[in-house]
Amino acid sequence: MKKWTPLLVFLFILFFxxxxxxxxxxxxRVRVIEASNVGSVIDPSLRDxxxxxxxxxxxxxxxxxxxxxxxxxxxxPASVPVHQGRSIEITQVGLQANMAELRVRIKRDGADxxxxxxxxxxxxxxxxxxxxxxxxVVILALSASF
Amino acid sequence: MKDSCSSTSQLLERYFDRQATDExxxxxxxxxxxxxxxxxxxxxxxxxxxxxxxPVDEALKEETFPxxxxxxxxxxxxxxxxxxxxxxxxxxxxxxxxRKKVWIPAMAAAIILILVTSPLLFFKKDPSxxxxxxxxxxxxxxxxxxxxxxxxxxxxxxxxxxxxxxESPAS
Numbered sequence: 001m002k003k004w005t006p007l008l009v010f011l012f013i014l015f016f017x018x019x020x021x022x023x024x025x026x027x028x029r030v031r032v033i034e035a036s037n038v039g040s041v042i043d044p045s046l047r048d049x050x051x052x053x054x055x056x057x058x059x060x061x062x063x064x065x066x067x068x069x070x071x072x073x074x075x076x077p078a079s080v081p082v083h084q085g086r087s088i089e090i091t092q093v094g095l096q097a098n099m100a101e102l103r104v105r106i107k108r109d110g111a112d113x114x115x116x117x118x119x120x121x122x123x124x125x126x127x128x129x130x131x132x133x134x135x136x137v138v139i140l141a142l143s144a145s146f
Numbered sequence: 147m148k149d150s151c152s153s154t155s156q157l158l159e160r161y162f163d164r165q166a167t168d169e170x171x172x173x174x175x176x177x178x179x180x181x182x183x184x185x186x187x188x189x190x191x192x193x194x195x196x197x198x199x200x201p202v203d204e205a206l207k208e209e210t211f212p213x214x215x216x217x218x219x220x221x222x223x224x225x226x227x228x229x230x231x232x233x234x235x236x237x238x239x240x241x242x243x244x245r246k247k248v249w250i251p252a253m254a255a256a257i258i259l260i261l262v263t264s265p266l267l268f269f270k271k272d273p274s275x276x277x278x279x280x281x282x283x284x285x286x287x288x289x290x291x292x293x294x295x296x297x298x299x300x301x302x303x304x305x306x307x308x309x310x311x312x313e314s315p316a317s
Contacts, residue, residue, distance in 0.1 A: 052301045116284040130306030
């Protein structure tokens with residue numbers, strides 16, 4: 001046992017000197033929401049976002065059009081169709097202990113309509129909205145867990 | 147009987163001193179009840195022992211050997227106090243930690259690791275606004291873009307305004 005003591009001490013120091021590696025994959029949730037002033041329906045699936053949406057926008061109705069969960073590997077883009085020929089492409093470009101860096105592209109016919117990069121920590125949501133859809137607008141809600 | 151008494155009397159002192167063999171002891175013990183002379187000699191020997199042993203035992207009980215403690219204290223007083231260098235050296239020599247050569251590289255590696263990682267652990271500067279910001283960059287050739295970051299609500303909004311440079315009305 002005594003001869004292993006220095007090795008154990010060395011490993012103990014290594015463990016505290018370098019924090020554990022973050023998991024490589026990031027589970028991302030993409031929700032496509034139609035927000036409008038037609039009616040006052042809140043989709044039950046959006047209950048967790050209702051407070052945020054209500055404090056930020058003046059729409060009365062929020063309807064969930066699509067709900068996708070994607071496991072993102074580093075530098076592997078994943079695409080989700082959004083609406084009216086548009087798609088959202090998400091790529092994990094970085095991952096730290098409590099933050100994932102995601103590149104987000106909204107495309108139509110292969111051309112970028114929007115190109116952005118965001119840092120997402122678990123529990124944080126990024127809403128991308130504005131384009132008209134039906135009687136209202138479309139809002140994309142991005143969140144991540146890892 | 148006389149021969150027996152003669153031979154037994156020779157054994158009597160060995161018997162008294164408990165140095166006789168089993169056979170000799172048996173011989174003496176068989177002879178003693180039969181011989182008054184030998185019996186008397188044994189009683190004389192026992193009386194002699196008692197006369198010598200009793201005062202010696204009493205003297206030992208009263209003696210505290212003060213001279214022994216005086217000698218020990220004198221030795222302690224005369225003992226030379228080691229210098230601090232000698233104390234350190236003796237501690238190092240005695241310490242099993244330093245006797246094991248394998249500790250030296252382990253301690254060196256630990257010190258290097260601490261020196262390398264301590265700036266990272268203890269001197270972290272506060273992240274700048276751009277480092278804290280959720281949106282690192284945003285580009286659009288089609289929309290006017292507004293970014294709103296709410297720390298309390300843990301939500302960030304990227305709002306796209308359809309302006310004069312709007313995408314073609316294919317949608």
